[in-house]
Amino acid sequence: GAGVSQSPSNKVTEKGKDVELRCDPISGHTALYWYRQRLGQGLEFLIYFQGNSAPDKSGLPSDRFSAERTGESVSTLTIQRTQQEDSAVYLCASRFDRGLQETQYFGPGTRLLVL
Amino acid sequence: AQSVTQLGSHVSVSEGALVLLRCNYSSSVPPYLFWYVQYPNQGLQLLLKYTSAATLVKGINGFEAEFKKSETSFHLTKPSAHMSDAAEYFCAVSGSAGNKLTFGGGTRVLVKP
Numbered sequence: 001g002a003g004v005s006q007s008p009s010n011k012v013t014e015k016g017k018d019v020e021l022r023c024d025p026i027s028g029h030t031a032l033y034w035y036r037q038r039l040g041q042g043l044e045f046l047i048y049f050q051g052n053s054a055p056d057k058s059g060l061p062s063d064r065f066s067a068e069r070t071g072e073s074v075s076t077l078t079i080q081r082t083q084q085e086d087s088a089v090y091l092c093a094s095r096f097d098r099g100l101q102e103t104q105y106f107g108p109g110t111r112l113l114v115l
Numbered sequence: 116a117q118s119v120t121q122l123g124s125h126v127s128v129s130e131g132a133l134v135l136l137r138c139n140y141s142s143s144v145p146p147y148l149f150w151y152v153q154y155p156n157q158g159l160q161l162l163l164k165y166t167s168a169a170t171l172v173k174g175i176n177g178f179e180a181e182f183k184k185s186e187t188s189f190h191l192t193k194p195s196a197h198m199s200d201a202a203e204y205f206c207a208v209s210g211s212a213g214n215k216l217t218f219g220g221g222t223r224v225l226v227k228p
Contacts, residue, residue: 031214033214035216041220041221042205042219042220043159043205043216043218044218045216045217050214056214056215059215091158093159093216101164101166101209103164104149105161106151106159108157108158109158
């Protein structure tokens with residue numbers, strides 16, 4: 001079956017512009033995550049969606065970052081007024097909601113470069 | 116809070132030699148532990164995970180890891196390195212900080228012929 005997909009795969013933007021990143025999770029996965037991976041670093045948690053519950057936004061670095069999810073499907077991560085420090089790979093992951101032992105499956109990521 | 120420490124950001128091994136990647140964690144509750152591999156310009160792929168069923172976990176591509184509670188460790192090993200093992204490896208823990216994974220900083224493996 002299809003895995004997690006993300007678009008675009010690469011995005012170059014100018015400082016101050018807004019960008020929107022998209023994630024399509026695996027069908028049936030009710031939990032969806034966004035992570036950020038800066039060059040040479042590990043992954044930082046950004047936000048988590050679970051069904052109809054309020055999302056866990058505790059990892060969002062500033063109010064320029066926001067995310068939405070439509071039901072149990074597509075999610076979009078929006079970065080407003082991008083800054084150069086936002087340059088990173090943004091990874092989306094999804095999993096079944098059967099407990100924390102369940103594997104998170106990752107998409108290929110969106111590589112964002114802010115000039 | 117939970118955290119993960121991976122000792123060594125870079126490891127170089129000869130083809131056919133043992134691969135050992137170290138991971139230590141802290142967690143206030145029994146953890147679930149994961150090892151992921153990331154090949155260049157690709158997303159993360161699960162190698163193996165510990166979910167309390169067995170302390171020695173076998174994964175894909177000949178990798179295995181042993182959960183040692185007394186040492187709060189979950190080191191990853193492979194008896195014989197292959198050129199295709201060149202990648203970055205991430206250890207992660209979940210269990211005490213909501214539903215997110217907390218990742219270590221990653222270890223990049225270079226395999227020399």
